Amino acid sequence: EFLELIQKNRKPFDLLMSYYQCAIMEIETKFRVLNQEYSLEYDKNPIEGIKTRIKSYDSLVRKIRRKNIPMSLASIEENIKDIAGVRVICSFPEDIYELADSFLKQDDIVLIEKKDYIKNPKPSGYRSLHLIVQVPIFLQKNKKMVNVEVQFRTIAMDFWASLEHKLRYKKDIPEDQAQQLQEELLACATQSAQLDERMQEIRNQLVSKFGE
Numbered sequence: 001e002f003l004e005l006i007q008k009n010r011k012p013f014d015l016l017m018s019y020y021q022c023a024i025m026e027i028e029t030k031f032r033v034l035n036q037e038y039s040l041e042y043d044k045n046p047i048e049g050i051k052t053r054i055k056s057y058d059s060l061v062r063k064i065r066r067k068n069i070p071m072s073l074a075s076i077e078e079n080i081k082d083i084a085g086v087r088v089i090c091s092f093p094e095d096i097y098e099l100a101d102s103f104l105k106q107d108d109i110v111l112i113e114k115k116d117y118i119k120n121p122k123p124s125g126y127r128s129l130h131l132i133v134q135v136p137i138f139l140q141k142n143k144k145m146v147n148v149e150v151q152f153r154t155i156a157m158d159f160w161a162s163l164e165h166k167l168r169y170k171k172d173i174p175e176d177q178a179q180q181l182q183e184e185l186l187a188c189a190t191q192s193a194q195l196d197e198r199m200q201e202i203r204n205q206l207v208s209k210f211g212e
């Protein structure tokens with residue numbers, strides 16, 4: 001059904017995807033600019049890396065089904081807000097909130113939704129700060145507001161999420177062992193969050209003794 005939709009609307013679909021790509025470029029640039037400013041003003045680089053992605057067809061189709069979204073380009077655009085994704089990997093947990101604040105203060109960014117899985121981790125142990133924002137992209141004749149999901153993680157949060165994601169796609173695991181695996185992964189998430197806290201604490205002490 002999805003393939004049919006794309007085949008019938010090849011051009012508008014490609015155009016929509018190119019808008020998401022443009023929105024990703026806008027957001028990525030904003031973070032590069034912020035990082036540059038931090039590095040010149042405070043001699044620190046809160047951003048360790050930026051990853052971007054357009055949601056894969058498979059993942060898009062799964063979400064359309066899961067949320068029972070009508071099969072039209074308009075409803076996909078309206079209901080699926082994470083087609084464009086930017087992941088910002090930060091050094092320390094506090095950098096996440098500082099960066100998110102500076103980003104949200106920019107007057108062309110509209111906050112649509114905020115999910116703080118750092119303060120409220122998922123049952124799996126997943127931690128990250130998710131923002132859905134709208135960013136304008138300027139076209140020949142008009143301005144278009146485009147949804148982008150920004151995920152902020154520390155290196156430790158990203159390390160856990162990447163490996164857990166890989167392990168989750170491993171073949172059929174029997175129910176009882178799946179349970180055990182989940183518990184083990186949850187324990188790893190807790191441990192890695194403790195490590196984040198300790199590193200943050202070390203930095204705070206250094207800053208209080210020797211300044212930024």
Ligand code: 0O2
Nearest residue numbers: 055056059081082115122124125126130160161162164165
């Ligand atoms: P991809 O890259 O899209 O294929 P909602 O839209 O709010 O109704 P949704 O989309 O489930 O619901 O939102 P959620 O859970 O806030 O965010 C989903 C994304 O967060 C995932 O994208 C992952 O990137 C990440 N994520 C959430 N929970 C976990 C977890 O337990 N482990 C890992 N590794 N990542 C997680 P997709 O859609 O899976 O990926």
